[in-house]
Amino acid sequence: MEKIRPVREVLRELKDLSSFAIDLAYSSLLTGDVELAEKVLEIEEDIGELYRELQLGVLMAADDLESAKSLIPLLSVAYSAREIGEASADIAKLVLSKTIPPAGELLEKTAERLFCVVIKDDSPLVGKNLGELDWGANVIAVKRQRRWFLGPEDDFVLREGDCLIVEAPRTEEVKVKELAKGEFV
């Protein structure tokens, strides 16, 4: 039988992911970063699944009219979170279709930017924990298979195939990407 997670846990993930989707969507818009925009579409799908999971959890939790009534606002919150995910995906699609040119001039003022890197098997980063890394970059999220880890702690150990959303000065971007690929000497 399919296992239902606690509604609280699902709601928390919905909240965190939808908030994160906005950041990524606008970041991809500023830089015109296609990979980042694609991540936003992935997040939209993940949010859709969480939404379904939450609906199930709520339906299972209602055992009489009163409890059903008190659960309605929860559905409303989940619906709003899904809306946010969809709207963020709409923004990302504008980046992917190259309908809007990146706001280059504005970007010059922000020295930091977000981008994603995938850890390849011969990267020196495999097996390292985030606290050990001294590479002038801040890992703000990791996607491992189907699961997102937002704001990973220092003891988070990197594995091959992890997709990292990194915030780093523009000057460090190439170095970070090379490290992830394992081409850095």
Place this chain on the structure above:
Amino acid sequence: MSYQSLMKLLVDAKDVVSLMVDLAYSALLLNNAEIAQQVLSLEEQMDQIYEKAQKLIIRVAMEEKDERKAVGLLRLLEASERIADAATRMADLVVRGLKPHGVYEAALKESEEVIECFRVERGSPLDGKTLGELRVQDETGMRIIAIKRGDHWLFNPRGDTPIEDGDLLIARGFAGGVPLLKKLVTKG
């Protein structure tokens, strides 16, 4: 020129809607109607941006004779508006006192990141000082992400931003930092 001021406006819209969403979730988490009210206030801000941006987009389209870009920009504006609406609906639940089933408060731990509003009292430690002078972030672990003065919003204030009594500070940080920041805005 219009294009640049338009992009600036759209980036402002980003600050407004992100804050709206974060505040709305915090209002739910803390079941706090005051925070929820700020979401509604930001919605008005967003409405103004929306109107201005619409006009600018039309101007850009005429100047550059680029309909495709203009349609894209309108879609972007529309998406921002949708996010703002979603945040407003969530805040509305709190304002109307429909708290979602107690799932939220029960989940709040010391380690949880929250967003809270703090009103600066006259004669409090922060009154007339800058954020940097009192090293607010180092001392409390809370980061001030926006300041509301009258009807005016200032996003991502810098360390040298002077704080006045009556300012509403929007701060993000761990729940444990709330009483520390509270102390800085309260007359001793």
